[in-house]
Amino acid sequence: MQGPTPWLPGNDSAERKHAPATLRNREPIAEVLQEELPVTGKVLEVASGSGEHCAFFAELFPGHIWQPTDPDPGALGSIASWCAGLDNVLPPLALDAASTDWPVDAADAMLCVNMAHISPWEATLGLVAGAQRLLPKGAPLMLYGPWRREGVETAPSNEAFDASLKARDPRWGLRRLEDLDAAASARAFARTRLIEMPANNLMLVYRR
Template identity: 60%
Template sequence: MTPRPWMPGDGAVADKRHAPATLRNRDAIAAVLADWLPVSGTVLEVASGSGEHVVHFAAAFPQLAWQPSDPDPAGLTSIAAYRAEAGLANIAPPVALDAASARWPLDSAAAILCINMVHISPWEATLGLFAGAARSLAPGAPLILYGPYIEPDVPTAESNLAFDANLRARDPAWGLRDTDTVKAAAATAGLAFAARRAMPANNLMLLLRRT
């Protein structure tokens, strides 16, 4: 039976959570990851959420080791359940990781992937993500972001404006971020903007590299 649809911020606890968007976007994301991920090493996924993305990517990229993480104990339970069901040797047990923390449970990674966190968390989490990536990545290694953003000089889709309003109603600290602000904060932390890909449903993928 498919678990009840869920999004970050929901308080209900279940062994397996289901984020419906993962089924719609995972193949499109994987197509970009094929161009941006390294050929080997450990990919740290920050804010793995339900755990549905990491099992899909681990199957698609078996040459890479995948380390899921989340700050929410219920999220860790869901990730562990999907991991056990998938039975893939290249997915490590999930670890508790708060992106805003100055201390992460991993010292290094070949790449970092963060899907749909930047707009569903306080800005401090994004700043922490950039600081943690700068500590964990070797020069040239990628931090890959996915989600909806506001781009200067590019009209924002009505659906994204409505989503932004909904997020801010749920939590005033949430909301779609301006890409120029994101790039500037990343640069301050030691991460250079390298590429942008337009994605379905008015989302973007942004590639940052450790300088």
Template identity: 60%
Template sequence: MTEPWTPGDGGAEAKRYAPATQRNREAIAAVLADWLPASGMVLEVASGSGEHIVHFAAVFRHLGWQPSDPDRDALTSIAAWSAEADLANIAPPLRLDAAAADWPVDRADAILCVNMVHISPWAATAGLFAGAAHVLPTGAPLILYGPYLEPGVATAESNRAFDAGLRARDPEWGLRDLGLVASAAAEAGFGFAERRTMPANNLMLLFRKS
């Protein structure tokens, strides 16, 4: 197991900022209030800057929160945000690559993944479902947030432009077809439970371990 970064690593200057976090965190939290379990530990995969998890940990203090990310600088930022928040229900961040066969987590009661699926190779999404299948108990939620392409649903022009920009940066990135995502989830043993529309042409998707 990779040793986690501790909250003391990196000062305030190590914090990263993601402007979209301030805009979407309240809307995401409103849906999480309906979908998260009453108790237990929530593993966030691809925590990025760490801004989301400190907000959610403050809102849902009855839950433990485990941040993770594959990027060292992101882990340092998460630790800096966590240290500033000084919340007892945030664990030190772990280095976790969603695409890896082995995760440094044995069990979680819920998994949250925000804005990773379109900014990573498809292997990360397939690995997310495979890894979640190993750590979540039956009935537990796997929650995704981000933009998706939906069969039969017109794609907003802003999302088309965003998709083109992502693919120009990396051909393995891009908005995913919701049908393909649901199929990958089913192959890993997850049922597609609910879809909610969100501001700025995003979706929240709820899968449950079968």
């Protein structure tokens, strides 16, 4: 199972939640999406959280159909609230990345922001397995978040974050990029890009 996400209450709706990090990272992520998304098609967002990213990206990329998902029932109402009135956003679906039973059978791109470190490793393995099932060859699987890299010193802030995550749940914590690469390779994906992002995060793109 993926882990729950801490929320702050949103201002406009009882159901709407706010994740403060989205205001800091949505524009850098959008810059990568501009370069990596296909011209049109369905974008499956796994672990959509509050729904703020999906709403922001759907407005920026109106030529794409966005499918938000999350395993947390509390998140689904927030996603629906943030995305209300956006014609290119489908109703949010309950999806646990670690499961093999996904409510979606095809997508033209997949996006996952800040899931790997706040869920058991099985969720990330399931994400890659799902991408193999759903994505056509050449389509992008894109992940954003903090990662450990061999030969690269982990920022002190990320070390502290890792310790706080493991204190909450020993199955959580920063993942090794090399482990993700190996999991992706086992599903015929190769990493095509690594983009340094603000606040010691990375944007990773895989294709097969």
